[in-house]
Amino acid sequence: MEFFDRFAVPNPTFTIYASMVAIGLTMLAILVGITYFKKWGYLWREWLTTVDHKRIGIMYLISALLMLFRGGVDALMMRAQTAIPDNTFLNAQEYNEVFTTHGVVMILFMAMAFVMALMNFVTPLQIGARDVAFPRLNALSFWLYFMGAMLFNISFVIGGSPDSGWTSYFPLAGNEFSPSVGTNYYMLSIQIAGLGTLITGINFIVTILKMRAPGMTLMKMPMFTWSALITNLIIVFAFPVLTVALAMGTMDRLFGTHFFSIDNGGMDMLWANFFWVWGHPEVYILILPAFGIYSEIIPTFARRNLYGYKSMVISIVAISALSFLVWVHHFFTMGQGALVNSIFSISTMAIAVPTGVKIFNWLLTLWKGKIEFTTAMLYSVGFIPIFTIGGVTGVMLAMASADYQYHNTMFLVAHFHLVIIPGVVFAMIAGLFYWWPKMFGFMLNEKLGKASFWAIAVGVCLAFFPMFISGLDGQARRMYTYSESTGFGIWNMISFIGASMLAIGFILIVYNIYYSTRYASRDISSDPWNARSLEWATHSPVPDYNFAITPEVQSLEAFWDAKKKGHKLFKGNYKEIHMPNNSGVPFIMCCFFFLLGFALVFSMWVVAIIAAIGIFSCMAHRSLEQDHGHHISVEEITKTEEKLGGAKK
Amino acid sequence: MxxxxxxxxxxxxxxxxxxxxxxxxxxxxxxxxxxxxxxxxxxxxxxxxxxxxxxxxxxxxxxxxxxxxxxxxxxxxxxxxxxxxxxxxxxxxxxxxxxxxxxxxxxxxxxxxGKPKGYENDEPLVIYAASSNWKWHFSYPEENIETVNYVFIPTDRPIEFKLYAYGPIASFWVPQLAGQKYAMANMVNTLNLAATEPGEYMGRNASFTGEGFAEQTFNVTALPPADYQTWIEEIQATAEPLTEDKFNQLLEPGRLGQETYTGTHLEFSPPPTTHHGAKESDGTENTEQEMNDSMEDSMEN
Incomplete structure (x- = not known):
């Protein structure tokens, strides 16, 4: 029995037992369903083994939406708990677990996956490529992320959730103060998912640098591709720091090393530094692709070219460089003194300059345009005012002396939600509506889409503006409750109402997907928005090989100029297309990773060693395997093109 | 729209x-x-x-x-x-x-x-404030008294809080008197403040430290210097002495009310040796000494 005791949840409640049953039943239902409908073969051939960037993108998308649900439920529970003073809906331990998982899930498993989804789907299409540079690595990236996310999510039914905050500051996250396995889950699942992200970073840099269509020089790349390139550069520089920090943290917890402990020469402040040396660039890893998406959508629906393309490129490069020079602003209060804090204050405020340039360029893109308010456009212009408020409060937080009063308060919580939600979430939803017809060959319902925008936009304002006030009134973040005499009650109640509106907005989006899948017309053109970049030059949905003939690019807005100025994109005739083969190895290898992670969480060394051998066997298999891909014949291309509505010439 | x-x-x-x-x-x-x-x-x-x-x-x-x-x-x-x-x-x-x-x-x-404006030339009152799960211990080395979860300070005199922690990183915060600063296990931070008006002020730990974090608060009472002096004398005359055993009991994780002792824990459980942000008192001449100290410490370990 002792062996099984360790898997027990340390703080079981009725809801956790109910969740266990629900998870068990859902798993069973999925397995039975797949078997009943004889879909195992389909699932394996078309999805689990796929190396197609579009399918991988769609799998990221589905995972992101699932994680949005998980993180969203966490958020609602937190807001419900704090809505009234001295509430007993959650106890302190439950609340601590919920805000920890909310942060990790939303940042690492929802927002990152959403960014990856759109980057995977769109980037190769925008540069006229047939896939990414290393398709199989791309599958590996996805499955690493997926297994990391799953490992993290099972924590609350097996062994207990992490509870030391998404930042997991040591010594709080060390064995002495966090004895449950929760923080092991944190270390290992983020490690596994982080490896996937790092691999994606390398993959996309190579893809964008080496696989652009002929004629597409760097300064003719669409803005989203630029942002993807810079984002992946940041990933490659920032993620190794996280990898190392997590490895050190894992060793502290599992093997008794003393990197971050408070005795035997350990340095707890080192973790905070490592975490934010990765953590701050991470914020820009999320927001730059979002900026890229806005830079695609705003010109499309303003029916005008992007204003100041060159300054847009320069500003994202500047932001990416500055993002590595500001990490100390996350702990101005650590006592490094006025000089250090002054330097980091100034470098932080400097980021406002390139960001401001981008805001003004989007505003000037609207100038003399012919603006059409589609759902995607609504989210994009709704982003500007809310993000501006989030952004200027960021400048206020950057001022070290004032930050001594904002630090660790609801003011900070309000700030980062008001940049991340309009900055990242609005962009992802806008991108979802915008590229959905390219992904699936039908459009999402506009009416439901606009309704979701209003619910979410008003919800965000209601949920987070009151936090500025309660923060300045002295409400620290991460407090599971407060007494009535503090006067925080009213602000938290408004927040709860806002959070509920946000939930309604997200439910509307999910319902929209269901509704449109059932009822939307499949008879749409390949360019339903009258857009400007290359992904709209091929069919919807996109064939396996993306473009039957590789496009040739002459200008920045290649597709727009093909439509307006008669530039010819596709020259010559069909030729045989060389495509990569599917492979089950990434999936199998990541199952071993999952097993390895799980075994390490519970210090089951034999299982861990077996899993590690499995991982290395998969790598050895890959090294020795002969796989030259396959060729799509001219006849097959002709047939596919005709089926999709005629050749693109 | x-x-x-x-x-x-x-x-x-x-x-x-x-x-x-x-x-x-x-x-x-x-x-x-x-x-x-x-x-x-x-x-x-x-x-x-x-x-x-x-x-x-x-x-x-x-x-x-x-x-x-x-x-x-x-x-x-x-x-x-x-x-x-x-x-x-x-x-x-x-x-x-x-x-x-x-x-x-x-x-x-x-x-x-730096030192609070207007009090640059006054001798500061030094109070050690140590966080433990989930309490605040205040030691007055000069007056030789110690309080838990509340602190009395005189008005119109600069106060130097020396911050450190037994355990996770905490953040010392009295919003009406000064901004936050971390209390950490391996070094002592200095927070300068002064109160111009007598009154009771809310103080708390602002940095998440686990289960009892929400209740890790303390009261700051600012008294006119004469009243403050009376309070000190009263404590010195009436409070129990703080023993090492008693202090170790206080350190046990949990919540406590307000407590008062004579003597401080500084003698038997001294604060960490590394200092940050206290240029005047622990300037360059001390650094070498401290480095030697900490090297000796690590050798012993």
Whole structure:
């Protein structure tokens, strides 16, 4: 029995037992369903083994939406708990677990996956490529992320959730103060998912640098591709720091090393530094692709070219460089003194300059345009005012002396939600509506889409503006409750109402997907928005090989100029297309990773060693395997093109 | 449509400013340090408000004027590449604002890190404040007393809080007197503050430390110097002495009410040897000594 005791949840409640049953039943239902409908073969051939960037993108998308649900439920529970003073809906331990998982899930498993989804789907299409540079690595990236996310999510039914905050500051996250396995889950699942992200970073840099269509020089790349390139550069520089920090943290917890402990020469402040040396660039890893998406959508629906393309490129490069020079602003209060804090204050405020340039360029893109308010456009212009408020409060937080009063308060919580939600979430939803017809060959319902925008936009304002006030009134973040005499009650109640509106907005989006899948017309053109970049030059949905003939690019807005100025994109005739083969190895290898992670969480060394051998066997298999891909014949291309509505010439 | 949203958010933004001016804790300072931060906060709010208004007005104008519905059907938007002067303005004005705020930041940061304004020449009262899960221990080395979860300070005298922790990183915060600073296990941080008005002020740990974090609060009572002296004498005459066993009991994780002792834990459980942010008292001449100390420490371990 002792062996099984360790898997027990340390703080079981009725809801956790109910969740266990629900998870068990859902798993069973999925397995039975797949078997009943004889879909195992389909699932394996078309999805689990796929190396197609579009399918991988769609799998990221589905995972992101699932994680949005998980993180969203966490958020609602937190807001419900704090809505009234001295509430007993959650106890302190439950609340601590919920805000920890909310942060990790939303940042690492929802927002990152959403960014990856759109980057995977769109980037190769925008540069006229047939896939990414290393398709199989791309599958590996996805499955690493997926297994990391799953490992993290099972924590609350097996062994207990992490509870030391998404930042997991040591010594709080060390064995002495966090004895449950929760923080092991944190270390290992983020490690596994982080490896996937790092691999994606390398993959996309190579893809964008080496696989652009002929004629597409760097300064003719669409803005989203630029942002993807810079984002992946940041990933490659920032993620190794996280990898190392997590490895050190894992060793502290599992093997008794003393990197971050408070005795035997350990340095707890080192973790905070490592975490934010990765953590701050991470914020820009999320927001730059979002900026890229806005830079695609705003010109499309303003029916005008992007204003100041060159300054847009320069500003994202500047932001990416500055993002590595500001990490100390996350702990101005650590006592490094006025000089250090002054330097980091100034470098932080400097980021406002390139960001401001981008805001003004989007505003000037609207100038003399012919603006059409589609759902995607609504989210994009709704982003500007809310993000501006989030952004200027960021400048206020950057001022070290004032930050001594904002630090660790609801003011900070309000700030980062008001940049991340309009900055990242609005962009992802806008991108979802915008590229959905390219992904699936039908459009999402506009009416439901606009309704979701209003619910979410008003919800965000209601949920987070009151936090500025309660923060300045002295409400620290991460407090599971407060007494009535503090006067925080009213602000938290408004927040709860806002959070509920946000939930309604997200439910509307999910319902929209269901509704449109059932009822939307499949008879749409390949360019339903009258857009400007290359992904709209091929069919919807996109064939396996993306473009039957590789496009040739002459200008920045290649597709727009093909439509307006008669530039010819596709020259010559069909030729045989060389495509990569599917492979089950990434999936199998990541199952071993999952097993390895799980075994390490519970210090089951034999299982861990077996899993590690499995991982290395998969790598050895890959090294020795002969796989030259396959060729799509001219006849097959002709047939596919005709089926999709005629050749693109 | 977007107008509504903008109106909505600006009303909210204004709410913050209006309610913020007087009644909010952080903006109701009772000492020079908190006054400095409150001034910086208000200045930055007004400066930022200008930017917000400019962006909102530009956005509304663009969205209304250039909406497809408000234009001729055959209108073709022009191709506009960019304009050197527009871009210089877009870069230049933010740079000026950032420089303005940088000057304020650097000046005020030095101010709040140093001795409180107006008390530069006074001898500060040193109080050690140590956090443990989930309590605050205050030691008065000169007066030789120790309190738990509450602290009395004299008004009109600079106070030097020496911060450290038994356990996770905590953040010492008395919003009406000064901003936060971390209390950590491996070094001592110094927080300077002074109270100009007698009164009771809320103090708390602002940095998450686990289960009892929400209740890790303390009371700060500022008394006129004479009353403060009376209080000290009273404690010295009536309180129990603090023994090492008793202190170890206090350190056990959990919540405690307010407690008072004579003697301090500094003798048998001294604070960490590394100091940060205390230039005057622990200047360069001490550094070598400290390094030797800590090297000896690690050798022993």
């Amino acid at each position: 977007t107008k509504k949203l903008i109106l909505f958010s600006s009303i909210f933004a204004f709410l913050i400013f209006l309610t913020g001016c007087q009644s909010l804790t952080v903006l109701d300072p009772k000492g020079p340090q908190a006054e400095t931060t409150a001034d910086v906060i208000m200045t930055s709010i007004w400066t930022m408000l200008i930017i917000v208004i400019v962006v909102f007005i530009l956005l509304i104008v663009m969205l209304v004027k250039y909406r497809a519905r408000n234009q001729a059907d055959d209108y073709e938007p022009p191709y506009i590449k960019g304009n050197k002067w527009v871009e210089i303005i877009c870069v230049g004005i933010p740079i000026i604002i950032v420089i303005f705020l940088s000057v304020i930041t650097v000046k005020s940061t030095y101010e709040v890190e």
